Amino acid sequence: MSEQREPVTAIETPIYLKYNFTAGEATSRFLSQVKEGRLVGQRCPSCHNVYVPPRGSCASCGIPTSEEVAVSDKGTVESFTIVWIPIPNNPIQPPYIIANLIPDGANMSFIHLMSDCVNEDVHIGQRVQAVWKEREDWDYGMDNIQYFTPIDEPDVPIERIGHMPVEGWGNADSVEGEQP
Amino acid sequence: MSATDMTEIAIVSFAQTNCVGDAGAANEVELIMPVVSEALGKIGLKNAQDVDFTCSGSCDYQQGAAFAFVFGVDALGAVPPIKESHVEMDAAWALYESILKIRMGQAESALVYGFGKSSPGELPIVLSQQLDPYYLAPLFVDNVSLAAMQARQMLEQGVCSEAEMAEVVSNSRRNAAANNPRAQLSGDVSIEDLLKEDQWLAPLRKHDCCPISDGASAMVICTVEKAKEWGVPYAVIRSIDHRIETHNLGARDLTRSVSTEKAAAATGVGDGPVEVAELYAPFSHQELILKRALGLGDDTSINPSGGVLAGNLMMASGLSRIGEVAQRIIDGSIQRGIAHATSGPCLQHNLVTVLEAA
Amino acid sequence: MANLAAVVGIGQTKYQTKRGDVSIAGLVREAAVNALQDAGLGWDDVDAVIIGKAPDMFEGVIMPEIYLTDALGCNGKPMLRVHTAGSVGGSTALVAASHVQSGTFKRVLTVTFEKQSESNAMWALSNPQPFSPHVNAGAGGYFAPIIREYMRRSGAPYNAGIKVATKDRLHGARNPLAHLQMPDITMEQVEESPMLWDPIRFLESCPSSDGACAMVICDESLVGESPKKPAWIRGGAMRSEPTMYAGREEVNPQAGRDCAADVYAQAGITNPRKDFDCAEVYVPFSWYEPMWLENLGFAEEGKGWELTMAGATSLDEGGDIPWNCSGGVLSSNAIGASGMIRFAEAARQVRGDAGDHQVEGAKTALGHAYGGGAQFYAMWVVSSEK
Numbered sequence: 001m002s003e004q005r006e007p008v009t010a011i012e013t014p015i016y017l018k019y020n021f022t023a024g025e026a027t028s029r030f031l032s033q034v035k036e037g038r039l040v041g042q043r044c045p046s047c048h049n050v051y052v053p054p055r056g057s058c059a060s061c062g063i064p065t066s067e068e069v070a071v072s073d074k075g076t077v078e079s080f081t082i083v084w085i086p087i088p089n090n091p092i093q094p095p096y097i098i099a100n101l102i103p104d105g106a107n108m109s110f111i112h113l114m115s116d117c118v119n120e121d122v123h124i125g126q127r128v129q130a131v132w133k134e135r136e137d138w139d140y141g142m143d144n145i146q147y148f149t150p151i152d153e154p155d156v157p158i159e160r161i162g163h164m165p166v167e168g169w170g171n172a173d174s175v176e177g178e179q180p
Numbered sequence: 181m182s183a184t185d186m187t188e189i190a191i192v193s194f195a196q197t198n199c200v201g202d203a204g205a206a207n208e209v210e211l212i213m214p215v216v217s218e219a220l221g222k223i224g225l226k227n228a229q230d231v232d233f234t235c236s237g238s239c240d241y242q243q244g245a246a247f248a249f250v251f252g253v254d255a256l257g258a259v260p261p262i263k264e265s266h267v268e269m270d271a272a273w274a275l276y277e278s279i280l281k282i283r284m285g286q287a288e289s290a291l292v293y294g295f296g297k298s299s300p301g302e303l304p305i306v307l308s309q310q311l312d313p314y315y316l317a318p319l320f321v322d323n324v325s326l327a328a329m330q331a332r333q334m335l336e337q338g339v340c341s342e343a344e345m346a347e348v349v350s351n352s353r354r355n356a357a358a359n360n361p362r363a364q365l366s367g368d369v370s371i372e373d374l375l376k377e378d379q380w381l382a383p384l385r386k387h388d389c390c391p392i393s394d395g396a397s398a399m400v401i402c403t404v405e406k407a408k409e410w411g412v413p414y415a416v417i418r419s420i421d422h423r424i425e426t427h428n429l430g431a432r433d434l435t436r437s438v439s440t441e442k443a444a445a446a447t448g449v450g451d452g453p454v455e456v457a458e459l460y461a462p463f464s465h466q467e468l469i470l471k472r473a474l475g476l477g478d479d480t481s482i483n484p485s486g487g488v489l490a491g492n493l494m495m496a497s498g499l500s501r502i503g504e505v506a507q508r509i510i511d512g513s514i515q516r517g518i519a520h521a522t523s524g525p526c527l528q529h530n531l532v533t534v535l536e537a538a
Numbered sequence: 539m540a541n542l543a544a545v546v547g548i549g550q551t552k553y554q555t556k557r558g559d560v561s562i563a564g565l566v567r568e569a570a571v572n573a574l575q576d577a578g579l580g581w582d583d584v585d586a587v588i589i590g591k592a593p594d595m596f597e598g599v600i601m602p603e604i605y606l607t608d609a610l611g612c613n614g615k616p617m618l619r620v621h622t623a624g625s626v627g628g629s630t631a632l633v634a635a636s637h638v639q640s641g642t643f644k645r646v647l648t649v650t651f652e653k654q655s656e657s658n659a660m661w662a663l664s665n666p667q668p669f670s671p672h673v674n675a676g677a678g679g680y681f682a683p684i685i686r687e688y689m690r691r692s693g694a695p696y697n698a699g700i701k702v703a704t705k706d707r708l709h710g711a712r713n714p715l716a717h718l719q720m721p722d723i724t725m726e727q728v729e730e731s732p733m734l735w736d737p738i739r740f741l742e743s744c745p746s747s748d749g750a751c752a753m754v755i756c757d758e759s760l761v762g763e764s765p766k767k768p769a770w771i772r773g774g775a776m777r778s779e780p781t782m783y784a785g786r787e788e789v790n791p792q793a794g795r796d797c798a799a800d801v802y803a804q805a806g807i808t809n810p811r812k813d814f815d816c817a818e819v820y821v822p823f824s825w826y827e828p829m830w831l832e833n834l835g836f837a838e839e840g841k842g843w844e845l846t847m848a849g850a851t852s853l854d855e856g857g858d859i860p861w862n863c864s865g866g867v868l869s870s871n872a873i874g875a876s877g878m879i880r881f882a883e884a885a886r887q888v889r890g891d892a893g894d895h896q897v898e899g900a901k902t903a904l905g906h907a908y909g910g911g912a913q914f915y916a917m918w919v920v921s922s923e924k
Contacts (some may be wrong), residue, residue: 005561009558013318015309015598019244019300023669024207031669049784055254059780062227062257064213081682082736083675097807098679098735107784108481111675124690186641240621241600242561246593250910254780264778265629268601268621270596277618277633283640284540298723309600313656314561317599410696424607424617457639516835524604529617 023140026056031066031140037132041106049107053142071105071131074168075148076156077108078102092147097122101148105166115147121166125161127153127168133165185281188404190414191510191535195501196397199364199491202299203394207249209252209293211396213255219398220291223412227257230289233402234264235278237271237294238495244301246439247396252295263287270294270460272521272531273396275352277400286408294496295396301394303494310524320411324389324463326525328381330434331465335383339435340468342383346374348464349387349489356486364391364458364491370495388464390492399495399503406537415509415535419447421538424524434526440473443532449518452536454480456508456517462488470520474532484508498522502533509537540639542924544768545763545885547577553717553747553870556655556737562597563609564903566651569750572612573647575762577754581611584754585643590630590650592618592872592894592909597653610613610649624820624909626650627751627877628916631905632774633735635755642896644757651750652872659746659873661898678823679745682735685825688789689737692828694843696737699812699824700728703742703868705852706821707862709819710865712882712894717747717870726850742868747752749872751879758924765784769920772902773804794833794908797915805902805919811836811845815900816860820907831861834906853895862879863887863895866883877907881918888922 023031026042030053033040041050042065044058050069064073080099097114100123114122118129128148138144153169195218199203203211230236234256238249247333249266256262263286267273271294276288304322311317349369358364369387371450380386407414423439423446425432432438444450455479467489471482483489485504488497498521505517515537523529549572551557557565558709574580585758587610594600594641604621609619620630627650632650652659664677688694704725708885711721723741731741754764761768779786800809807813819834821827831842831851849855853863862868864883884903886892890901902921908914 001302011314011318013313015317017241017244017301017306017309021244021300021669022205022207024205024210025205026210027207027669028205047784051784054208055209055251057213057254058256058783060259060783060785061256062213062229079683079687081679081686081738082733083679083682083736084733085676085679095736096674097731098683100683107783122688238602240593240595246595249621250623250781253778253913256780258778258780259783259792261777261779261796265620265633265776268619269603272616277620277636278642280633280636284636284640286540286636290553306600309598310604311595312605313599357583422616423614424603424612426608426613428608429603439614446703498788506895523601528604529607 002163024056026054030054034142034144035138035140037138039073039103041066041069041071043069050105051108052106052110069105070166071103072166072168073103075101075103075128076164077122077124077126078127078161079124080114080122085122095119101128102162104164104168109161112145113147114149115150125155125158127151127155183446188283189279189401189417190404190407191401191417191506192407192410192412192414193219193222194506195392196362196500196503197395198362199393199395199493201364201391201393203297210256211297212252212293214257214293215396215398216293221314223400223410228248228262228291229257231289231291232263233278233281233290234262235292236266237269237274238296239268241303241306242296242298242494260267261330270498270523271496272502274497275399275402275502276422277530279417279420282403289400289402291400292499293396293398294495294499296495297393297394298494299394324381327463328384329358330526331383331463334435334465342375343371344468345388345464346371349374352483352486352489355484355492360485360490362491363486363508364393365485366490371521373490384463390462390488391451393461393491393493395446395493395496396498396522397493397503399499413510414538415466415506416538418534418536420533421446424529427528429526437469437473437527437530439534440470440520443530444474447532447534447535449532450475452516454518456481456484456516457503458483458487458504459487459520460488460501460522462492462500463474464489476520479513498531505535509535542758542770543635543638543755544758544770545753545920546756546764546766546768547573547579548882548886549573549576549752550715550879550882551749552715553749553872555747557653557748561584562599562602562653563606563747566606566649566655566750567609569752570647570649573752573754576766579754579764580852583645584611584647586616586637586646587809588613588618588620588630588634588637588646588648590626591652592624592626593662595657595658596873599756622909622914624873625877625907625914625916626909627875627879627905628905629776631753631878631881632776632916632918635771635774636753638757645760646755647752648755649752650875650878650898652746652874654746655748661754678735678738681706681823682738684788685737688825688829691789692843694828695847695868697725698828698843698846699737699742700725701846702821702824702827703728706862706866707780708854709863709895710869713733713865714863717745738823743868744822744871747870747872749870749875751875751882753882766891767889767922769888770924772921773801774918775800777913777915779913781913788912789809790833790839791912793913794915797917798834798862801917801919807919808836811859814859816863816897817904818864818883819861820867820877820880821862822871822923827861853897857876860897863892863897877916881905882906885920888920
């Protein structure tokens with residue numbers, strides 16, 4: 001006796017592809033430093049801007065970068081958003097802040113989380129400090145920094161965001177070297 | 181539309197990285213920037229600002245990251261913004277798009293580049309996902325097995341012999357050793373020794389299959405007027421055409437390449453002597469198919485660079501074939517040559533171009 | 539130097555979350571057949587096929603031109619596949635046009651599509667990249683901070699985005715092909731929808747759609763072989779800039795401004811607000827309308843929101859420069875097709891072929907697409923006049 005069955009209109013065909021990613025030379029150097037708790041960018045020999053994380057090139061000049069520059073783990077909020085969608089496998093609960101942050105000494109932002117803060121008080125120009133995981137949990141990744149948290153320092157005016165020296169507000173009036 | 185009605189296009193520069201089995205710690209920018217700088221530098225240019233258009237070829241899945249090509253833009257010096265495009269195909273097709281751009285008058289020069297880092301993934305498995313997603317891809321049939329079936333058909337129909345396949349490999353290695361410092365596989369190996377090797381994916385032996393290589397290649401093209409203005413030697417792209425065949429392997433005669441025959445006729449391959457032919461044949465038996473499809477005789481030097489069997493920069497190999505012929509015209513060793521690029525399983529999609537001296 | 543080309547056939551599919559009734563081949567063929575019928579032509583009248591779509595991870599099919607050649611009648615012909623991230627629908631149209639404008643071919647078929655229900659677009663857009671912290675930002679998470687900066691600079695009222703989201707869905711309700719059909723949508727409804735990436739609310743974001751869009755583009759000499767009024771391609775331009783560099787202007791990207799200046803110069807546009815009768819602009823998140831009004835020169839810097847709030851871009855309010863009468867990306871977003879849908883809808887307007895979302899007497903329209911980190915731009919100008 002044959003059963004009346006529905007025609008097959010869809011099939012699930014999982015695709016499993018294995019990739020062994022390598023980080024690229026510039027990224028590898030950066031991650032080796034991050035493993036030791038240090039943020040190190042690279043400076044473009046032409047426009048002198050410092051990129052963190054470095055990619056091995058200055059995208060606007062189109063030339064390789066190699067000069068390494070230590071930057072601070074203190075920085076400034078360039079922009080941000082409050083996110084209501086959870087991140088898989090991350091203890092941070094929505095609503096949380098994703099921000100574009102520029103560490104002191106660098107000229108371009110990277111994206112990271114902000115936490116331990118009042119979301120509604122986060123603002124452009126706000127000063128923040130990295131909160132690192134326990135040293136024994138450090139690996140080759142920017143998530144050695146759990147998140148950034150606001151600190152009690154004066155806001156950075158709009159026109160100075162992205163132009164703070166590595167000492168931050170410490171030596172604001174005497175800027176060493178060229179700060180583009 | 182005859183070729184004489186259209187703007188004459190010149191190839192003025194070509195550069196390629198070494199073909200290596202594993203480029204190691206090198207991201208897209210680190211792969212692309214040196215070869216783009218070299219190609220531009222050969223004619224006194226600095227970055228993409230110095231040409232009117234840039235077009236690249238690459239494949240996200242090869243790298244295992246969506247938008248891999250976007251990182252390539254960081255290698256170009258694209259500030260102020262540039263006219264730039266991308267095809268998810270071998271860079272030979274990026275060259276094709278660039279030629280159209282120049283012919284329509286929106287550019288007088290173009291930078292074309294292709295890159296691929298196959299080493300992170302398992303390329304034959306990755307390529308199985310090019311196939312029909314409902315009937316073939318779920319079987320994960322790798323492209324080497326498909327090529328093996330094609331070779332089996334050729335052998336059983338008497339279209340070629342194992343010795344002829346081994347001869348292709350022997351020539352490739354010898355040519356690479358003599359002419360191509362960038363090759364991955366080269367050296368002196370006899371047909372007898374090759375035939376002594378065990379079959380790997382029958383009837384293919386390992387050496388019948390191209391290696392998997394990481395690397396990039398780049399080329400600068402322009403109008404003939406521009407080449408004269410720059411005062412640099414050039415090769416003329418006399419004609420270029422490409423054709424695709426049905427995806428259904430059962431509906432094709434795999435022992436011949438109908439699309440290559442069509443493209444050869446459209447480009448007038450037979451209109452003059454073919455001194456050199458660089459053919460994108462990832463498998464030895466496919467070089468025999470292409471040689472016949474293009475009507476090449478024994479007076480044509482096939483794959484003096486060693487061809488793809490000596491090093492396969494997936495997504496750049498097609499552009500490299502064109503560059504190898506162009507280089508030989510530019511340095512004066514030949515007057516006329518052809519180059520071929522392919523895409524898809526068992527030579528499904530083929531591009532042919534005829535290059536001539538000025 | 540370029541040959542004159544025109545759009546003589548346009549075909550689309552109905553956009554919806556999941557087209558479970560067709561395979562990928564079926565989806566693209568549907569749009570292609572619609573375009574050929576619209577052009578009064580058959581498969582043999584096509585010299586070459588140019589397809590485009592966004593990352594292959596959205597369907598899990600690598601280099602789909604290999605699989606789709608049969609469905610698109612391309613066996614024995616040239617086939618090209620363009621991929622420029624989100625702007626791909628637009629750049630594919632431009633590359634297709636270049637096949638004709640270069641004099642290489644007389645008539646081509648171009649198709650863009652996305653069947654993102656087959657994979658998972660959110661995953662493909664934000665799957666963990668090795669060596670980067672996984673913040674799962676997604677497209678909205680990337681654009682929201684940029685929108686905040688626009689709001690700060692312009693002092694725009696908080697509900698400018700809400701006004702756009704409402705207007706585009708009301709336009710979409712006039713377009714039977716649009717994915718989101720929300721004829722009763724109100725600004726209150728949009729404001730009360732859940733916040734996703736502050737300030738972007740759920741109803742201020744685009745949907746995820748399956749769909750395909752196709753066009754037949756031919757040389758001036760063949761226009762008479764098709765029954766409908768042609769949409770003449772008066773200009774086309776593309777620009778790219780790097781994703782990130784120190785000092786990059788992200789709110790009003792240079793690449794967008796340069797691209798617009800180029801295409802306007804080609805088409806003789808000096809005052810976009812006056813010279814265009816309408817525009818189809820890639821607005822995936824509501825606030826991008828005021829931002830693009832400025833980037834594209836329809837309004838002065840900082841004042842884009844004023845046009846929006848005054849109803850200038852609304853067909854229903856009788857605005858003088860309706861934007862996205864088709865419902866735009868906010869009503870349908872098959873990512874690979876969205877750019878071409880903008881270009882095709884602009885062409886429909888100047889052919890007088892846009893049904894219930896037609897702008898009366900439209901003669902000249904702008905089609906716009908952007909992608910990546912707002913870094914890739916493709917634009918064209920079409921007109922009922924040569």
